[in-house]
Amino acid sequence: MSFTNTDQLSPGVTVEVRDEQWLVTGVARSTDGFRLKVRGLSDYVRDSTATFYTALDEVRVFDPTQVEVTPDDSPGYRHARLWIESTLRQTPIPLYQRELSVATRMLADPLDYQLSAVRRALSAENTRPRILLADAVGLGKTLEIGMILAELIRRGRGQRILVVTPKHVMEQFQQELWTRFSIPLVRLDSVGIQQVRQKLPASRNPFTYYPRVIVSMDTLKSPKYRAQLEKVSWDAVVIDEIHNATNAGTKNNELARTLAPTTESLILASATPHNGNPNSFKEILRLLDPLSVLPDGRIDADAAKRLIIRRHRNTPEVAQVVGSKWAKRLEPHNIPVDASPEENAVARELHQSWTHPGSNAVSKDRLFPWTLTKAYLSSPAALAETVAGRLSRITPGPSSERQALEHLAELNSKVTPENSAKYAALVNYLAAIGVKKGSANRVVIFSERVATLHWLQDNLSRHLKMPKGAVKIMHGGLSDTEQMSLIDEFKRTDTKLRILITGDVASEGVNLHSQCHNLVHYDIPWSLIRIQQRNGRIDRYGQTEQPQITTLLLDPAGTDTIGELHVLTKLMDREHAAHSMLGDASSLMGEHSVSGEEDAIRKVLQGQRDFDQTVATPEEVLSGAHARRENADEQVEDNSLDIDALLASLNDTLTEDLSLSEVEASESIEDQQATAAWDSIYTQEVDYLRDALNEAFHNVPSASLNKGGVDFLEHSNAIVELSPTEDLRRRLDILPQDYLSYRKVKENLMLATTLSRGNQQLTAAREGDSEKSWPKAHYLGPLHPVSDWAADRALSSMNRNEIPAVTGEVAKPTVLLMGTLTNSRGQVVTRAFITATAGQFGLNAPEGIPRASAETIPDPVAWLNAVGLGENAINTGTTTVPEDLKALLSAAVTEATSHMDLTREDARTQAEERTQHWSQRAEQWDQHHHSGASTRAIKRSTPLIDQERSLLKSMTPERTLIRPLLVVIPQLGQEG
Structure with a gap:
């Protein structure tokens, strides 16, 4: 029996529209009735989705x-059990159900501190889920995002999802959400978005084509996409590394402001949410909740504590659970290097003619001499590039500056890989840790200058006699697909890549720890924030070997102000001490931005500031004895210090919230995984899949495909194989395209049916002979689209x-x-x-x-x-x-x-x-x-x-x- 009473409209009911049966997946009021999101059930529309309006179509509800x-x-x-399970x-x-339904049943270690973040995001305190995940580097913000999105999907709040990330982490983010949480995101990189546009009419909005997508910030900030984004609504938007989009007037900020009002759920992530500019921090709060910043500019502290989650490696709730899954970092290995005669000659010239020329300055530019100094401390290639660039910009004709630059270039040209003491120290160190031809050992080397990256690649390949493809470089000039390919290659054991030389483009968000625990700073950023970000690439949750951070410190003779060995050594030591005691190094200087910290260290090197007054010790920060010292020419809003105090207080706030977690707070992870499935009558997902297939295909799961059956084979090693039917293949179009093509999923889909087998498959994709790190058998989690398809097919056979x-x-x-x-x-x-x-x-x-x-x-x-x-x-x-x-x-x-x-x-x-x-x-x-x-x-x-x-x-x-x-x-x- 059916009728037209719209009071019965609700997700889960069946309706008849245009002579076809549909399952209602979403209901919302429109100006003159209701808007229904539906999925087809009857044969003609099966698996298709549609939107109907009760004002335009007659909707008959099956009572x-x-x-x-x-x-x-x-x-x-079986029929009854399947009917109840599918209906559930x-x-x-419910929107605000405190118990987590699916987050603990995914292919990830559901650590207590991560689950507490998920519960906070979903709390009834928030009318809608809007949160800033500000955990320190390495704690697993991507996993927290995946858990939150999984719970939103289970609550009917995650049909349309947009994830915005820096371009170099797109594939990593996409892989994590699909392989661990069964959340498929279609990657619209520079290639993908053009492919979508080719499929659509010119008037069609490309962001409506796929329901769940991941796009880089660089792509989306283009003005041609902004108008299209304003017309699209999302259930959830994720913006990773949000600190890159908080400065008013920038294209990144315009993008964030465009997206925030278009979504019900907004998840922002950044390990460095405060860049020293109070207005930028307030921008994050306004994106989440416009009431959190009062019209006079003051921050509502209670609102901020509700909106922000911030922990670090040594926060008690983190330290007590990471255990062996996060090996403790070794003491920093700082290698002082006495400069060679050729390197000393360049240093003396820099000192006498540029940084300390007395009354005979060759340049009126006070900053350029220190640009030369940083280039010198990087490599002779970097210095040559800097000098050549300056020569091309100064006024043609003889001048004292041109003469000095040409003389500096001549001295620098005599520094070669064969006589560079710093380069020799790197080669010797790599040999000492076993990075050589025929060895499986790996290392990541950081440098700020692209010229240095190329110089190191050319010379290391030659001097270490490494095979082709063993030494590669990564920098911001590479395309998004090239960057993602390099990161994926470095994660897998079967590749030749052993030495990844990278610029700071890889210092944020990239996971490099799965096959590597050695990191070398070939040159040192004059910023604790940047040093911490670099170190976090290998020093993070999931690292089972003790990370070793090594720094090469060039020490020219007789020119202390050029190398300033003691300054840069103390900078590295302070970062390590802050990591151990505070979990966050940004509070030592109080600048909260890379540029601000670099300016401060430059002034220390110039002799204008004292190091210990500029960079506090962790003990001073903990005791409150260190206050930020500002120069007379700096103008900083008073409430910037309030932000520091606010962020420092967030750990205590979250710990207090955890005490309200009732039974879950005292349960072990194993207990939570066992009890989380309280709304499922199947203890194993594969049992549900098997029953659904038997119901749908009349107990003949191995029937011929052309007779409407499905090939389904269960192996004894917790792996099942499925030959997708035509309607399932259509559903698989929303899966990551690389995964579909590389694993040929539309021909034969392999599923891992246990957590242990799923983890083994992830490991095998990195350590076997795979060309990509997509697992051969994908974990069959509770949100897997194959289960949805099987359930729909089973229900369509029921009255x-x-x-x-x-x-x-x-x-x-x-x-x-x-x-x-x-x-x-x-x-x-x-x-x-x-x-x-x-x-x-x-x-x-x-x-x-x-x-x-x-x-x-x-x-x-x-x-x-x-x-x-x-x-x-x-x-x-x-x-x-x-x-x-x-x-x-x-x-x-x-x-x-x-x-x-x-x-x-x-x-x-x-x-x-x-x-x-x-x-x-x-x-x-x-x-x-x-x-x-x-x-x-x-x-x-x-x-x-x-x-x-x-x-x-x-x-x-x-x-x-x-x-x-x-x-x-x-x-x-x-x-x-």
């Missing part, structure tokens, strides 16, 4: 309460107007029902499971109205196991449906509705409390608005606040849906 009860005659009650999966869990009846351990005929309460956006606010039996007087009560006795059950899976519908259920084929069951169903629905009415009132009260709390904050913000504040801030924030107000109204619980799921009949002789 889930008007059902026929049919005895289940399938083996082990197609119904989103939507029927529910199964089974025989079980009950005293009376019992109906299991599910009640959901949704808001006007079609999102599930709360969900309850109810059992109903005939009332005290039976169904024919004195009033003449059928009555039932109903109660809410906290755990439907435990109840199903208790009545005999667990994994070992036995179907004897004797189930008989009583004649008065229709009356029981009617009475059960009535009683369940009464239960949900009480739940609705409670949910309304909670929604009103959230609205009231937000309204009080908005009123406070408005008072500051009228008291005279920044017109620019008000102009920007007001529409965002109006958007939030509209969102709050739509979150009010609105519709109740009752769905009978199952009837359990007492066994013969057991009816009470």
